[in-house]
């Protein structure tokens with residue numbers, strides 16, 4: 460099989476890239492290791508920045524997101540029983556939208572298949588041959604058979620555990636990593652959510668109250684990295700959430716049926732450069748941010764936008780200039796997003812290695828933010844638009 464662009468992975472990075480390339484008349488084939496059911500059921504991110512919202516709408520794929528997505532105008536941070544409320548439109552002139560990543564993925568997959576464009580599920584890529592040549596070849600397994608896909612470019616959109624990053628020779632790629640010794644236990648609950656996105660810093664640990672609709676709450680608890688969802692009873696989850704959200708009288712957080720549990724490990728990671736010959740890495744395949752910044756999916760979309768523009772230039776006029784600058788053009792944005800996500804993680808979580816002095820500094824930072832509109836605007840601006848891509 461032959462195509463212009465071989466896309467490895469049907470997550471946000473790969474699916475947005477496929478649709479963006481099509482708008483430029485560029486053919487691609489998406490190879491996804493998992494089944495459609497698995498990919499569409501995977502619960503992950505929830506916050507869409509305006510750049511992601513606009514991209515979905517410009518692709519003509521935003522109708523359900525605009526109908527079912529929830530506009531988020533506020534960001535609350537609680538500590539010492541008090542709340543810092545960030546009025547996003549007041550501070551930045553923007554808001555964000557809450558719309559589950561799995562809903563975005565469903566919309567993109569549905570459109571891709573409706574348009575009859577190649578998206579092959581249960582097609583696991585095992586090797587990329589000739590990434591640094593003009594005609595790379597992707598080797599994958601499908602229906603028990605070894606197959607190949609010849610192409611001009613390979614887009615490695617296969618996430619942190621994919622194979623594409625490994626196709627870049629040792630000496631060429633540099634990785635930067637920070638691992639945290641805590642993780643997030645996430646639950647989906649059939650109960651009305653809090654009115655605003657609410658992050659908390661409590662002596663017992665971090666908690667986050669988000670939502671998927673006005674009747675589905677998405678709640679998170681900081682737990683040790685070695686913990687497991689099955690270690691927690693529903694009652695223990697509710698006890699910790701009420702406590703960490705300073706909801707001692709249990710009147711704020713509405714309890715309900717916990718119908719989904721998952722764990723997300725926290726790490727900050729970036730690999731540089733994001734390209735090697737005719738292989739281009741995008742999304743989690745090349746960077747990971749702790750989810751405290753709500754950036755992972757938005758970063759993946761921003762990478763896809765830059766990459767699609769570079770590939771469109773090449774196929775329309777043969778110029779590689781934009782493609783050769785892909786890594787450089789994405790680099791600073793990615794580092795700034797990692798910085799923000801690491802800052803918010805450091806501000807809101809309990810650290811086993813923290814001294815009493817460190818704890819005092821952390822709470823004083825929150826006190827300072829509570830009294831400084833400039834500090835609040837700094838956080839709000841990064842929450843709503845760090846994944847902006849200059850057109």
Ligand code: FAS
Pocket residue numbers: 467468469470471472473490491492493498502503504505506560582583584585616617618619620621622722723724741742743744750752753754755756757759
């Ligand atoms: P993805 O990982 O979404 O997609 C990669 C795809 O490639 C997958 O479908 C995979 O099956 C496929 N693949 C892998 N290897 C392959 C191979 N060899 N051949 C073919 N296909 C292959 N972000 C937030 O902002 N908020 C959150 O709360 C949040 N929670 C998260 C929880 C978890 C458990 C994880 C892992 C991530 C979370 N993220 C969160 C980040 C997440 O949203 C990512 O940033 C986002 O999925 C990035 O999209 P992609 O780069 O497309 O990678």
Ligand code: PHB
Pocket residue numbers: 503504505506557656667669670677750751752753754
């Ligand atoms: C979510 O709704 O899943 C969510 C919201 C904010 C975050 C992370 C995840 O920082």
